Amino acid sequence: MRQSRTASRVSSVLLSAVCTLAGPATARPAPGPAALNYVALGDSYSSGVGAGDYLSAGLSCLRSTRSYPALWAAAHAPSSFSFTACNGAHTDDVLNKQLGPLGPRTGLVSLTVGGSDSGFAKVMATCALPGRTACLSAVTAARSFVQGTLPGRLDVLYSAIRGKAPAARVVVLGYPHFYQLHGGCSRGLQDVERAALNDAVDGLNAVIAARAVAHGFTFADARTAFAGHEICSANPWMRSVDWLDPMQSYHPTAPGQSLGYLPLLSGAV
Numbered sequence: 518m519r520q521s522r523t524a525s526r527v528s529s530v531l532l533s534a535v536c537t538l539a540g541p542a543t544a545r546p547a548p549g550p551a552a553l554n555y556v557a558l559g560d561s562y563s564s565g566v567g568a569g570d571y572l573s574a575g576l577s578c579l580r581s582t583r584s585y586p587a588l589w590a591a592a593h594a595p596s597s598f599s600f601t602a603c604n605g606a607h608t609d610d611v612l613n614k615q616l617g618p619l620g621p622r623t624g625l626v627s628l629t630v631g632g633s634d635s636g637f638a639k640v641m642a643t644c645a646l647p648g649r650t651a652c653l654s655a656v657t658a659a660r661s662f663v664q665g666t667l668p669g670r671l672d673v674l675y676s677a678i679r680g681k682a683p684a685a686r687v688v689v690l691g692y693p694h695f696y697q698l699h700g701g702c703s704r705g706l707q708d709v710e711r712a713a714l715n716d717a718v719d720g721l722n723a724v725i726a727a728r729a730v731a732h733g734f735t736f737a738d739a740r741t742a743f744a745g746h747e748i749c750s751a752n753p754w755m756r757s758v759d760w761l762d763p764m765q766s767y768h769p770t771a772p773g774q775s776l777g778y779l780p781l782l783s784g785a786v
Contacts (some may be wrong), residue, residue, distance in 0.1 A: 553624025555595040556682070557586030558615045562629040562692065562778075563602035567756050567768030578603035579764070583771045585690075585778035586627055595625070604764070607634045608670040612677055619681035626678060626687045627782055631725050634667055635659045640717070641695075641767050644710055645758050652706070656713045663721050668728055675732040688785045689729040689736050690778060691722040693743035693755065695767060700749025705757070711749075737785045742777045743769075 557563055565571075565584025572580045580600055581587065590598040599618030603610065611630050619626070640659050644652035678687060695718065696702075696711035706714075718740070726736040746754040754773030758766045769777060 553595050554597045554599075554618075554620075554622050555586075555590060555625045555627075556599045556618045556623055556685075557584075557590075557602050557627050558611050558678075559602040559627070559629040560606040560611075560631075560633050561602075561604040561768060562632065562690075563627065564600075564604050564606075565602075565774055566604050567765045568771040568774045570771075575603070581771075581774070583774055585774045585782055588775055588779050589627075589782055602629075605633055605638075606630065608667075608674045612674050616677060616681055619678065619685070621683060623682035623685040625786060626682055626685045627690065628678075628687065629690045629692070630674070631663075631667055631671065631721055632692055634670060635663050635721060637717075637721075637767075640714070641758075642763075644706060644714065645766075649707070649710060652710050653713055656710075656717050660717050660720050663717075663724055667721075667724055671725065671728040672732075675728060675734065679732060686786065687729075687732075687734040688782055689725060689734050690781060691725055691736065691739045692718050693739040693769070693773075693777065694718055694747050695755060697745070697747040697750040697753075700747070701751060702749035702757075735785045737781045739777065739781060742781045743773065746773070746777065 561567075561579065563584065563586060564579050565581025565587070566579045568581040568583035570582045572582065580602065584602075586598075586600055586602065590600075601615035601618060603615065606615070608630055611628070636659050640655045643655040694715045696706070696715060698708050698711055698715070722738065722740065726738070729736040743754055746752055748755045748757045754770050754777050756765050756768050756770055
């Protein structure tokens with residue numbers, strides 16, 4: 518029996534829609550921003566240290582309602598939201614303490630990790646004290662760790678994430694530059710140290726990006742998102758040294774989370 522023009526047209530539209538939804542045969546299905554289970558993993562840059570308004574539950578992790586994971590979840594109302602990111606977390610902390618909520622139905626995972634492994638807190642503490650030689654030596658040691666040891670740690674963690682959440686889109690977010698060179702800071706580090714620290718961040722992001730892509734994850738570059746808003750810029754989204762509250766130092770402010778990291782995650786989902 519010959520199909521009517523209307524039936525043929527409907528069949529064509531449906532076939533086109535199915536092909537559009539399916540995408541290329543090798544592509545992983547990408548969940549939409551709503552009706553998915555979202556798990557936010559990682560270190561202080563994901564927990565929201567520096568942004569304020571910390572949740573009373575798990576206070577030592579300094580999880581902020583102003584962090585990009587909390588803001589994304591509030592804006593998109595996913596089916597579930599598990600926020601396990603924690604201040605100071607290393608790759609093994611994420612591996613052993615944060616992966617519990619992951620499962621076959623997890624649709625989205627976000628993650629920042631690697632900075633704590635690399636000892637950047639110690640590096641920044643060293644560089645905040647007088648003495649260029651000590652600062653540059655600390656940076657060199659951190660870069661050596663990033664190149665030699667961190668890739669293997671990331672591979673173990675990324676494999677575990679994929680094993681527990683096989684259908685999830687995993688977005689690995691990088692770290693912003695700390696300083697705007699030739700900026701408006703009249704005190705503190707000189708541009709030689711600032712440039713060395715930024716270069717170290719470049720090396721860290723390169724390793725994180727390479728391992729993320731190798732595991733089929735999406736890497737989102739925070740250096741682009743924070744460009745023009747580093748320490749010493751006219752409108753910084755990063756905290757400088759705070760001697761009264763050192764934990765907040767060198768972390769994104771609330772605008773850094775909402776205007777820097779949040780659009781970065783939204784654009785990658």
